[in-house]
Amino acid sequence: MQVLISNETGFCSGVKRAISITQNLLKNSNDRIYCIGPLIHNQSVIQSLSKQGLITVDSVDDIPAFSKVLSRAHGLIKESFFSLTNKNCSIYDSVCPNVKIIKEKAELYENKNFRIIIYGDEKHPEIKYIASYLKNYIILNDITDFSFLNEGGSFFVVFQTTFSTNNHSKHIYLLREEANKMGKIVDIFDSICYTTLARRDSCIETACLSDAVIVIGDKTSNNTVELYNTALTKCEKVFFVSEPNEVLNISPLIFSIKKLGIVAGASTPYELIMEVISLMDDLLNQENSKIDEVKKVSEVPVQEDDSVSKVVTIKDKDTEDSTMESIFQSISDKPRRPLRNGQIKEVIVSDTSNKDKLIISFDPMNRKNDHGYIATEELDSEGKLTPADFSLGQKFYAVIKDSQQSQTVEFSKKDFERIEKEEEYVEQLKAGKDVELTCTDVAKKIDGQKEFETGLNFKVGRYTVYAPKSQLNYTPGKKLAALVGKKVLLRILPPKEGEEKKKNNKWNIYAGQRAIAQETEDAFWALAVVGKVVKGTVVRYGEKDGHYFGAFVSVSGHDCLAHISELTWGRIDHPDKVLEIGKEYNFVVLESDRERNKVSLGMKQLTKQPIEILAEKYPEGSIVTGKVERIMPFGAFVSIGDGVDGLVHISQISYDRVDKVESVLEVGQTVSARIIKYDGSKVSLSIKDLLEPPTQDEIDEIRQQKKAERDHKFEKQDKPVKRSDKKIEKTQELEHESKPQRKTTKRSDTLKDYETRDHISSQSLGATIGDTAEAKKLLLQLEQEEKNK
Ligand code: SF4
Structure with a gap:
């Protein structure tokens, strides 16, 4: 037979605390110690404590004046508290903090005129305790009952810590929805104890893996009864055992079973579980059978603990011949893996009452070193959250900031959120997307006395993305260190020979730049076709000996030249007249030569030539007026607007013979002329044409x-x-x-x-x-x- 023990066994922190306070009190006092009702819901534990001097009574009347009285883990009702005070009794508080906080919050809300809604069993001591301090409350046993919403006022909703139901989060969501629909103010405190939820989940897992389940615990314990009911939903054979001897009654039913699950309530001691298993083993031996191995169903709490299998095998070579006692001991005392800073763990909120820090638990085994805290400033990056914004039992991931503190490991939720955000980039990279990452350092190799740069590292969350030198676009001879702190576009690559080790480590990713660069290059040349219009960003102006000859324009990351003469139809002396550095413009590809790696661009080609505009405005035959710009032996150029100069040929100046142009015209002179012909970019003018012809x-x-x-x-x-x-x-x-x-x-x-x-x-x-x-x-x-x- 194989025995599978639920991960969640042993005393919960509240029960441990109550027992510890009681034992200390008994040890350090010669007086009798009273408790109204059982300290916890476990008879065997109570019997053991009573042997040490604890007296359990039914009511205040049974307690003499001036006595020492312990409040039970589920709380001491208000009436009893005042009666005891009137009797001058000393009261020692062993109420579980998870229960106490419900009572305190409920009182607070009641003072603000909220009506308190308590989901739970009205007969349970915890509910009696909470209700005894309230006046305006309703106790509901059915989590789907939202009938209170039909009444007036605002509501504060709490839950019995052990009120374990399937999908309680769903019911909370539905309640919120309904309240919103009805326009009601409903504040909900999800107060179900994380231990209860964790035990229920583990119980389900154990029951699913087993052919039969034994639930060990007291029949008066609410959470143990809940576990029994939960196990029944997943397994046909479920047995409730409060005492080891009860195993005798069920043993014939389970001798033939191959896998037996063991589940225990929050107030069930380890010893009781061990006794049950031990007795089972004895009974099997009598039948010439035995327990082959005892396994614990692990929760695998965090991602990096890959080596932790779902089910931890306890029996190994060293324990093969061990007794059941030692096997059990090995389970409960199994050393935790050493914690290290930066490790991510799932944590569970266990106390929200301290305003400076949120108290959490991070080990589902609930061992002595399982508690930690998150300082308020480490809760979120915006500094908005306080411990009061969390609910008891709420689960989330956090990063260990300081693992050296023995009892209180320091965590950060803020750091986890940062890591999670960063690692999204790696997920995209792994999914085949090109991702821009910031280089964090240069990877180096030491060969003999020499140190070589081998590539670049990009630390992203818990990952290191490594880009070898051969896969980077950088100028040989230059130091890779120049890229540290810069963003580099990377693509994941299959490992090269010799890099498998690096690749096989799941936190190392192998990436490169070359493939992307090649693709970009190909895409660019496909785009750089003569006559095509492309978009380009002006990178810098081209200058030589004080003369600006154009602008360098980046098209798909490739530098191209736009010569100044190709920017406008008119003359300009600086490209900044039309182009601004950093801005994007449309250009026409004028020349494209991949072999020479040369692309020339033009911009003026995207606009009409001034002469075309002029021709539309002044067709041939029109009379225009302009200034003589310059004189040549063959005629005079006259500016006729929009940067166009027309030529008045020497023969078109006068009907008379003109030997020298300057004998008739001078630079700057305003003349009228007729447009006689447009020829491409040239325009011919005639002054003569406006003169009187010969008679x-x-x-x-x-x-x-x-x-x-x-x-x-x-x-x-x-x-x-x-x-x-x-x-x-x-x-x-x-x-x-x-x-x-x-x-x-x-x-x-x-x-x-x-x-x-x-x-x-x-x-x-x-x-x-x-x-x-x-x-x-x-x-x-x-x-x-x-x-x-
Ligand atoms: S089950 Fe939770 S609430 Fe109840 S005593 Fe244990 S820790 Fe406290």
């Missing part, structure tokens, strides 16, 4: 002049030029110069000049109307005549 007489005169010139030229070709002829020529030249310019200007008669004139004339004439059209016709006629000759 018929003037054209005739020009024609005559040409004829004369031509005749003169032929003559010169036929005969050698005489000195006197030269004189005539000179005289003509002087005459030409002395005439008004307009009338004396001759059109060039070289072929090139004719062509140019023809081109310009056609341009300007084509853009004019009326007289100008007539002039064109005349000029063409003239030119045709010239050609024919």
Whole structure:
């Protein structure tokens, strides 16, 4: 047979405390010590204490004046307390603190005009004790009974410490919901003792693992009766045993059982459990059978205690031949694993009355060193919580801050919450997500006398994420220490050869940066296609020798250059005229060369060219006014708005011959001109087009002049030029110069000049109307005549 002992056995802290106070009192006093009703619900213990001098009576009347009286663990009712005081009795308080706090809170709320609702058994001494100090209360035995909500006023709800029901949290939730629905003020104190809940849970676990269960305890003990009922819900064969001898009655029923569970109430001593097991073993021996092993059902309280199996095997090589007594001893005295700072444990609230610290228990075995505390400032990161915000029996996880204190280990709930938050990042990493972590230190290896940097460590909660050097994006030769304190985007990786050990430790995670970088790089080049519009953040301005040549823009983490000439259609001397460092803008990819790792961006391409805007505003033929910006041998550039300069070709300045532009125009002069042509980014202007065209007489005169010139030229070709002829020529030249310019200007008669004139004339004439059209016709006629000759 295999015996499975519930994890929750032995005296609870309240019972231990009451027995300890009683024994001390008996030891240090020669007087009789009285107690009204049994100190705890266990006959065998009471008998043992009575042998030491404790007298249990039924009422105050049985106690003589001036006696020493012990209040029982469940409390001393108010009437008895005052009667004893009137009899000048000395009263010694052994009330369990968990019970006392219910009474105190209830009194407090009653003083604030709350009605007290007590869920529990009205005959139970604990309820009698609490109720005796109250006036305005209702006792309800059914946890689903919310009928009190139909009455007026506010309510304060408490529970009998041993009022163990399945899903009591659910009922509390439902009560809150109902109260909210009805708009009632209901304050609930979840006062069910954690020992009761832990015993019930362990009882369920034991019953599930067993073929039959023996529940050991006193039949007057409420929590033992509850355990019996609970075990029955999970196992068909459940036996209630108050005395070891009662095992004789049930032994025939359990001889054939392979797995026997043992469950005990909060007031059942270990010795009684041991006696029951020992007797069982004797009985089995008589039947040529035996108990093969005794196991304790473990609770596995915290995550890191992986090595602790669900069920702790007590019987090992050393105990194989031990007696049942020594086996039991090994269970109860089994040394705890050494506690260490930083360890996480599930704790249970056991006292909320101290405003400076929350008293907790952290060992379900409830051994002597199982108590600790959480200082108020360690309850939460915002410093809002106080011990009063917690309920007795409430469970949560906390981190050991100082394990060296023997009786009161210091915990921190705040630290656990921080660790839990941090470890969410590791969970994401483990789930395959890329996570940004802050580097905490450089991992190093010592080889002989030398120390080598091997990678980076990222301490996250209880984990260490390790990124080897080969998996980091860093410039070789640079010290890894520069990355300490910086955030690094990481991805979990399978371990490389030789790293298995590190990987196999569940608190070490192996991660790297390279795969992410490669992906980012590929994604960038897929994006950097010529003509594509990309988003980029300005990182810095490009400058050389005091000249700003553009801006470096980060596109998906890749630096690209946007040259200053590609930022706007007009001229700017600094990129800050249009770009601000740190801001994101749209750019067009102008050049993309992965081999040279070069990407050029432009921004002006995303806007219309000024010349396009101008063309919409001033179509060809429109008259514009502007200033002469600069003069060239072939014409003048005139600023006509929006950063556009139009060219007035030298031939378009006047109908008269213009040899030098500056003889007619000067820089800064305001002129009006007609737009005669848009050609890509160029715009041609004509001043001439706005002038009066030559008249018929003037054209005739020009024609005559040409004829004369031509005749003169032929003559010169036929005969050698005489000195006197030269004189005539000179005289003509002087005459030409002395005439008004307009009338004396001759059109060039070289072929090139004719062509140019023809081109310009056609341009300007084509853009004019009326007289100008007539002039064109005349000029063409003239030119045709010239050609024919
Ligand atoms: S069961 Fe809980 S409330 Fe009752 S005496 Fe024990 S510790 Fe106190």
